Amino acid sequence: MAMASEIAALLGVEVAAGEREISRVSGIPGAGPEAVVFAMDDSALKEALASRAGLILGPLGPLGAAAHERVLRVKNPRLAFAQVYARWFDERGGRGVHATATIGTGAVLGDGCEVGAGAVLGDGVVLGAECIIGPHVTILSGTTLGDRVKVQAGAVLGSDGFGYARAADGYIGFPQIGTLWIGDDVEIGANTTIDRGALGETRIGRGTKIDNLCHIAHNCVIGEDVMIAAQVGMAGSCTIEDGVMLGGQVGLGERVTIGKGVVLGGQGGVLPGKRIDGDGVVYWGTPAQPVREYLRGLARMRRG
Amino acid sequence: MAMASEIAALLGVEVAAGEREISRVSGIPGAGPEAVVFAMDDSALKEALASRAGLILGPLGPLGAAAHERVLRVKNPRLAFAQVYARWFDERGGRGVHATATIGTGAVLGDGCEVGAGAVLGDGVVLGAECIIGPHVTILSGTTLGDRVKVQAGAVLGSDGFGYARAADGYIGFPQIGTLWIGDDVEIGANTTIDRGALGETRIGRGTKIDNLCHIAHNCVIGEDVMIAAQVGMAGSCTIEDGVMLGGQVGLGERVTIGKGVVLGGQGGVLPGKRIDGDGVVYWGTPAQPVREYLRGLARMRRG
C-alpha cells in the first residue's frame, strides 16, 4: 500500500493533485482505481486515461498542456514503474525453507532466505541474505552466493564441467573440483546450468541477470551488470566484461573475451580464443561482426 | 486388447479375412502374432509380411493385386497406427498423485490427473481433467492447464520472465506477476520452460505440442495445433498463429509474429518486431527467408 504522494516523492515529481491509495501495479487492461500503471508514449497514455487506473506513470511532454490529476510525468515511465514495484509491491521471498528441501551439512543460509520445494543445497554451500531459491534448484558443494540472489526453478549451480583428456582407450575426466562464486543481486533463470571451475573458479559478477536454459561452462568469468538472454551457451574459460548484453541463443567458444559494453545479437557466435570489443557496439552473426558490416555482407549474398 | 475386425472398423476398412486378437503395437522387428505394425510403402510392407506380425496397417495400392489376410490397407498407415494406439493401447496416466509431490494450497486437480514423483504445484494452480504431470515438474502459481495436458519431467511452467529496467546503478526487475494459460491437449517436453506474463498472460493454444528444452518467454501468445521442436527459443511477446511449425533451435526476437501455417526450418531466426507469413510457406535461415530465396543466396555465396 502506498499513497500517490509517496510514489511521487520516490520518483521526485510533484503530484498534480488527487491523493489516493494505491495497492498494486497493473497492466492497463484490468486496472482499477487501486492500481498504478505506466505509459511509454502518448498513444499508451490515451489508453491509460481511458481506463480506471488510479495512477498513471506517463512520459514527459505533450498530450495537452494541462496537468492531469492521475498522471505523474517522468523521464522513463517503465523504469519508474519497476521502482515503484520494487519499493512497495514486490512480495517475492521471505517464505523460509520448504520442508521438502534438502540442506547439506555445513550449508549456511543468510537472513531472510527462501528455499523452494525440493531444492537441494550441497554440503558447505553458502547463501547470502535474502536469496530466493526456486523449487528443484540444485546448488552443489563449492558454490557461494551473495545477497539477494534469485535462482529460478530447476537451475543447477556448481555442476562438473565438460573437461576430458584423450587417452589411448577413450576419454578420462579432467578434475572438476573448483568453485562457483555468484555476486550480489544476480538472477538466474529456470533450468539454467552453471559449472564450477575445473581447478579454479567460475565467477558471476554483481547484478548480472541470466535468463532460462543458459549454459555457463567451467572457469567463465562474467562481469557486473551483464545481461544474458535465454539459451545462451558459453564454453570454458570465457571472459565477459561489465555491461555486456548477449542475445538469445548466442554461442561462445572456449576462451572467448567479450569486451566491456558489447551488444551481441541473438544467435551470434564467437570462435574459440577470439575477442570482440567496443562499448555499445552491436555485433551480429557467426563469426560475429559489427552489425553494419554484417548487414552489408548479407545484402551482398542475398541480392547477388 | 482389440480384435482385428474392431481395428478395421475404427479405420473404416474391410478386413480381407483373418480375425485375430491384437494386444499391442510394435515396430516390425520383434513383432509377433499378437502385434499390429505399420508399413508406409511397399518396401516396408514386404518386410512386415516377412515378419510374424499379426496385423499390418499397409498403404493403398500395389504389391500384388490379391488382398492379404494380415493387411489392412489405409491412406495413411502411420496415422492409422497412432489412432489404434490411442484407442486401445495407450496406458499413460491414471496413476494419481505421487506421495512425494508437493501440492500448494488451493490447487485444483481435475479428475484422473497423474502427478509424478517430486512434482511441485504452486498455490492455486489449476489442472483440468486427465493431465499427466511428470516427475520434477514445477508449475508455479498463476498457471492454469486445460484437459489432457501432458508435461514431461523437469519442465517449469510459470517462471518469472526476463524483464528488467536499467537504473543508474544497475538493473531492477520489471514486475513478473502475470499468468500462464495452457489449453486442452497441449504437450510439453522435458526441461522446457514457459514464463508467466509480466503483467498480462502467456497463452498456449489447444493441441499445441512443444518438444524438450524449449524456452517460451513472458506474454507469448501461441495458437492452436502449433508444433515447436526441441530447443526453440522465443523472446517476450511473440505471436505464433495456428498451425505453425518451428524446427529445432529456431530463435525468435521480441514481438515477432509468425503467420498462420508458416513452416520455419531448424536454426532459423526472426529479428525483433518482424513478421513472416504464408500458409505452408517454408522459411529458412537468419533472418528467415522463403526457402527458395535462401538457397539461391547460399549457392551464390558458396559457388562465388
Add this chain to the structure above:
Amino acid sequence: MAMASEIAALLGVEVAAGEREISRVSGIPGAGPEAVVFAMDDSALKEALASRAGLILGPLGPLGAAAHERVLRVKNPRLAFAQVYARWFDERGGRGVHATATIGTGAVLGDGCEVGAGAVLGDGVVLGAECIIGPHVTILSGTTLGDRVKVQAGAVLGSDGFGYARAADGYIGFPQIGTLWIGDDVEIGANTTIDRGALGETRIGRGTKIDNLCHIAHNCVIGEDVMIAAQVGMAGSCTIEDGVMLGGQVGLGERVTIGKGVVLGGQGGVLPGKRIDGDGVVYWGTPAQPVREYLRGLARMRRG
C-alpha cells in the same frame, strides 16, 4: 595420498629425485608442497616452478638441460594429470542412495551406485555398477545404464519422443514406448534430455560424453567415444558414429548420419536425411561444409 615415486611409476617416467607425499591435484595458483600440478609448455612450467607445488607434470624438452627434482616430464602433461587424479584423488561416488530419492518397483542398482537427493528412478530401471546419479535426475522406465555411468543434476533419461501424426482435427501422439540403452562410462551433463525410442531403442555407446542441456531425440544411435558439447540438439533417428565431436549448439535434422571421426564446429547444422563423412575432417556452418570451403564462402560474402 600418493608418493611422487608412485606417480612417476604410473606415468612411466623416472623421478629425477625428491620423494615426497602428494595429497591433492591443484591449479598452479594456490598449490603447496602437498599438491601436484601440470604445465603444458615452458611458460606454464616457469610459473609452476615459481610456485610451491610439490610435484609438477611438465612437458618434454627445453627449459634448461638439468633435470629438476620437482618435475616429471611427460608427453601429455594434461592427460597425465587426469590419470593421476583418476588413480588417487577422484572422490566422486560411493555415497549410496539418498533418503529422498524415489526408486521404482523392480529397479536394479549395481554395486557402488550413488543416487542423489530427489532423484527419481522409474519401475524396472537398471543401473550397472558404480553409477553416479545426481540430484533431481529423472530416469524413466525402459532405461538401462551400463557401469560407471555419470548423470548430472536435472538430466532426464527416457522421456517420450516428439512424434505425432496429423489427423483431421489436430495431432495425435505416435506411440513412444521404446527403450533407452546407455553404455559403460558414458557421462551426461546437467539438465540434458534423452528420449526413449518410439518403438525401437535409443542408444548411447560406451565412453561417450554429453555436456549440459543437450537434446537427444528418440531412436538416435550414438557410437563410442563421441563428444557432444553443450546445447547440441539432434532430431529423431540420427546416427552418430564412433569418435565424432559435436561443438556447442550443433543442430541435426531427422535421420542425419555423422560419419566416424567427423568434427562439426559449434552452431553447425546438418539438414534432415543428410550424411557427412571424413575421419578428422572439420565441418562448419549450416548446412555444414568442410571448414576450408566454409571459410572461402564466408570471405566471399564478407569482402564482396
